Amino acid sequence: MIFLKPHHNRIYLLALLGLFWFANPLWSQGSETIDEKLAQYFKEYTTYKNEGKIDKALDILDEARKLSENSLNEKGTIDTYNRFALLNLQRGDTTNAEFFLARASKLLEDYKSYPSGEGFYKYVNARLLYNSDLNFQAIKSLEEAKTLSNDRNLLNNMLLLEGLIFINIEDYEKAAVSFNSLIVNTDDIEKAYLTARAHLGLADLNIRTEDYEESIKNGLSAIALAKANNFSIELLQATEYLAKANELRQNYKLALKYKESIVEIKDSIFTLDKVKAETNKADKLAMEEAKTEINRQDERIAALSESANRSEITAILTSAFLTIISLLAVSLYRNNQIKLKTNDLLQTKNKELQAARDAAVQAMEAKTNFLSTVSHELRTPLYAVTGLTHLLLEENPSANQKEHLKSLKFSGDYLLNFINDILQINKIDADKLEPSSIDFYLKKILSEVIDSLQQSAKQNKTKITLNYDDEIPQHLMSDPLKLSQIFINLIGNSIKFTKNGEVTMIAKLVKKEEENVTLYFEVKDTGIGISHEQQQHIFDSFEQGSIQINREYGGTGLGLTIVKSLLGLFDSEIQLRSQEGKGSSFFFELVLKSKDDIVDDIPFEMEQKEYDLNGLHVLVVEDNKINQVITKKMLNKRGVSCDIAENGLEAIDHANRNQYDGILMDIHMPGISGVEATIEIRKFDRETPIIALTAISLDDSLETFYAAGCNDVVTKPFKPEVFYQKLGENFFEHKQKKSAS
Structure with a gap:
């Protein structure tokens, strides 16, 4: 940009002075009053700048600029330009910072009797050099600034910049x-800000010198000051230093906590709208200042035209033309800068979101793998506990021993249920559970659930009632196993918290549209009820209302979580009505398919058969020595003889050389797995029944076992009656058919 010679500027200013003497009421207030007003503006600007409220700081500076220019206060104008440059540097906008710094420099050339303003200019220039990594040039500029100003606040800011x-x-x-000098500063304007910045400088310094304890102390001090004074940028920097120091100190839990806070703080400070608003406002003010300069040039052209100074008019026209071209170029450049900043911010946000997503996925995978491994590893020793307990109970123990064994059996069953609950939730969270669609009779499912819980109800002296709508179609299509789990958890939960009362299971037909049937289910009780506050969290994992309730009634607090998760698979949602001391009501609706055209050829109620297993000879494939002993004893008690194979290869060899009535195949074994062994056996033996015995994990799929050639699956640890029933259905029935043929 081209400026007039200094003596022309002075003539121009004197002319304007004459006009403003009569026209501008501000001039009549006196320079002292204007200086006081400007000082107040600058104080407010400093507060907003330190709090990160850039838009408000820009507004205040604009007011200061208008006041100083209208009152022909050159010092005020220089101070305003210097602060505009400093504020744009804080925003990271070097272009606008250089523009305003150049305006200050030009005025200082014409107004040489203002060393304090020149000192501020040198300080801002040092900041600009520091940002450009020209550190030694920055130090030189600071040294010059110190000789020009004795303002305490400015000197303190110079000291801070020197430290950086x-x-x-x-x-x-x-x-x-x-x-350390700034830690105990007595600055009248920025005491807290300078102290906070000093602590941040020391925190950075301590990290570089590997004094992580001191870095954490200084970081915490900076955070305290930042929070107390709303220093948002300083709060972010302190949190970043604390995260880094704790990570280097190997305190990863705290480091992660601070890193999570960094994202939250950034989201509150650096928003697209805020960046755009600040950039637009800063650019607008720079454009206004440039336009003001053009107007000055126009006025001077008019004045010079009267004196017929054509050569100078040409120079001024050229200057104005170049100014306009510069404005257009700056405008285009700034628009491009806004786009670049916006894109950069979007990319940063996308990277942060992607990193957060990846971290969440990794955490979920780690949790899934951990729970899957733990549940599997727990099932193996638990099989020994439950199996040995069953065997000891069948060996006529004394009354005292029997009592202890029953307690042991109860504890084993409780632990097994807990493992099953965790595994169930884990499967749902990992999207490894999908509802099947098979024909079932709802009333039979509900009756079986109630029958299985009658013993628990009797212990609590509680009555269970089934209120079933006979209008519900007999043949429905859905997943009866998962529905059973829902009803078992809901009714079992109500029984647990209801003593000397009643639990009612309600099933009603809401509507039927062609094949779609909408059913209403409700489980209500007369138990202890749930407070309004506890209802907000009752479906969360491990929540039972309170510690006292957990101690008194026991349980894991996972039942309702499982219900909520399972209903989600059916696109349904559990709802709750409850009042303390007056009971609770859990209800939901399900949309199922009905098959009214199915004929009842086979009755739903099928009695379990008692099988005589005596004389069967089976192969037990099991790598765990204790499990071998337990399985063998359980078989021998029913007259079943067996051979033992300790791995998959031995199992293939035994099956190839011998005839068995059935094979009990462990799935998880060293070497080749039970699935691989089954596939190999089926290559030469398609007839012998194979039952998979597995401590089933999250990654296990029943379909995989059946596809390999297994006839049935029994999960370990198992109930003895279930185990014997499966042996009868598969091994005994096969032997009978084989003998008949």
Whole structure:
């Protein structure tokens, strides 16, 4: 940009002075009053700048600029330009910072009797050089600034900048002196801000010198000051230093906590709308200042035209033309900068979101793998506990021993149910559970659930009632196993919290549209009820209302979580009505398919058969020695003889050389797995029944077992009656058919 010669500027200013003497009421207030007003503006600007409220700081500076220019207060105008440059530097906008710094420099050339303003200019220039990594040039500019100003606040800010420069050039001793001097500063304007910045400088310095304990102390001090004074940028920087220091100190839990806080703080500070608003406002003010300069040029052209100074008019026209071209270029450049900043911010946000998503996925996978492994590893020793307990109970123990064994059996069953609950939730969370669609009779399912819970109800002296709508179609299509789990958890939960009362299971037909049937289910009780506050969290994992309730009634607090998760598979949602001391009601609706055209050829109620297993000879494939002993004893008690194979290869060899009535195949074994062994056996033996015995994990799929050639699956640890029933259905029935043929 081209400026007039200094003497022309002075003539122009004197002319304007004459006009403003009569026209501008501000001039009549006196320069002292204007200086006081400007000082107040600058104080407000400093507060907004330190709090990160850039848009408000820009507004205040604009007011200061208008006041100083309208009152022909050159000092005020220089101070305003310097602060505009400093504020744009804080925003990271070097272009606008250089523009305003150039305006200040031009005025200082014409107004040479203002050393304090020149000192501020040198300080801002040092900041600009520091940002450009020109550290030694920045130090030189600071040294010049110190000789020009004795303003305490400015000198303190110079001291802070010196400390930052010394860190950059790795002169840590001098940096520490600068920062420690500011820790105890007595600045009238920015005491808290300068102290916070000094603690941040020391926190950075401590990390570089590997003094992580001191870095954490300084970081915490900076955070305290930042929170107390709304210093948002300083709060972010302190949190970043604390995250880094704790990570280097191997305190990963705290480091993660601070890293999570960093994302939250950034989201609150750096928003697209805020960046756009600040950039637009800063650009607008720069454009207004440039337009003001053009207007000045126009006025001077008019004045010079009267004196017929054509050569100078040409120069001024050229200057104005270049100014306009510069404005257009700056405008285009700034628009491009806004786009670049917006894109950069979007990319940063996308990277942060992607990193958060990846971390969440990794955490979920880690949790899934951990629970899957733990549940499987727990099932194996638990099989020994439950199996040995069953065997000991069948060996006529004394009354005292029987009592202890029953307690042991109860504990084993409780632990097994807990493992099953965790595995169930884990499967749902990992999207490894999908509802099947098979024909079933709802009333039979509900009756079986109630029958299985009658013993628990009797212990609590509680009555269970089934209120069933006979209008519900007999043949429905859905997943009866998962529905049973839902009803078992809901009714079991109500029984647990209801003593000397009643639990009612309600099933009603809401509507039927062609094949779609909408059913209403409700489980209500007369138990202890749930407070309004506890209802907000009752469906969360491990929540039972309170610690006292957990101690008194026991349980894992996973039942209702499982219900909520399972209903989600059916696109349904559990709802609750409850009042303390007056009971609770859990209800939901399900949309199922009905098959009314199915004929009842086979009755739903099928009695379990008692099988005589005596004389059967089976192969037990099991790598665990204790499990071998238990399985063998359980078989021998029913007259079943067996051979033992300790791995998949032995199982294939035994099956190839011998005839068995059935094979009990463990799935998880060293070497080849039970699935692989089954596939190999089926290559030469398609007839012998194979039952998979597995401590089933999250990654196990029943379909995989059946596809390999297994006839049935029994999960370990199992109930003895279930185990014997499966042996009868598969091994005994096969032997009978084989003998008949």
